[in-house]
Amino acid sequence: MSQLSDVYRSRIHDLMSASPLIPVITIENPDDAFPLCKALVAGGIRILEITLRTEHGLGAIAQLRETLPEVWVGAGTVTNVQQYRAVEQAGAQFVVTPGVTEAILQHGLGSDVPLVPGIATASELMLGYAMGYRDFKFFPAEVAGGIPALKALAGPFPDVQFCPTGGIRRETARQYLDLDNVLAVGGSWLTPREAVRQRDWPLISGVARDSLAELGR
Numbered sequence: 001m002s003q004l005s006d007v008y009r010s011r012i013h014d015l016m017s018a019s020p021l022i023p024v025i026t027i028e029n030p031d032d033a034f035p036l037c038k039a040l041v042a043g044g045i046r047i048l049e050i051t052l053r054t055e056h057g058l059g060a061i062a063q064l065r066e067t068l069p070e071v072w073v074g075a076g077t078v079t080n081v082q083q084y085r086a087v088e089q090a091g092a093q094f095v096v097t098p099g100v101t102e103a104i105l106q107h108g109l110g111s112d113v114p115l116v117p118g119i120a121t122a123s124e125l126m127l128g129y130a131m132g133y134r135d136f137k138f139f140p141a142e143v144a145g146g147i148p149a150l151k152a153l154a155g156p157f158p159d160v161q162f163c164p165t166g167g168i169r170r171e172t173a174r175q176y177l178d179l180d181n182v183l184a185v186g187g188s189w190l191t192p193r194e195a196v197r198q199r200d201w202p203l204i205s206g207v208a209r210d211s212l213a214e215l216g217r
Ligand SMILES: O=C(O)C(=O)C[C@H](O)[C@H](O)COP(=O)(O)O
Pocket: 024, 051, 053, 076, 077, 078, 096, 097, 098, 118, 139, 165, 166, 167, 168, 186, 187, 188, 189
């Protein structure tokens, strides 16, 4: 079985260390992509995860790479190799998946675009670990056991770091980030749906700024 190189592994680690908060962004209206993400960046966010949950995700990734070159732009909700290839083409700088398949993990080994695989169990983690992955998304964080689960995983896997996502709120982000094996947390609370609908970009910047300030960042 091929293995993830040390260089590749350190790139994933750098990326997950770039910002303690990773907004999980779903673009309902393509005109929103730039102003919404610019508002997040104005609030201090340095990494953007654009999901493929809508048909606008791919186009938004390409657009944001051009217009916001100062931040990391990646793809979320990648569930198969075909989508992985499509986001590579669109210019994504990282890929996040909600779960793992052997095919996706294998593709990540050979791709220039680093993969943060999603796991919810020790068995899924071990599949990625055997290939050299050491940084994972923990999804769906709250219902998969939350903070106690992450503490338990630190026992058998002391060299693994996580980005928990799914059910994390502004009020609970800090408790997750206080764990030694958590580098960053992801969530959609940074892009409140109603504020996006109303195109209230100052409010979005404010939520990002306040959320980071509460973490002392
Ligand atoms: O779409 C994906 O790729 C996912 O894996 C799911 C998202 O990361 C979570 O749905 C975000 O969680 P919330 O902050 O609870 O909304």
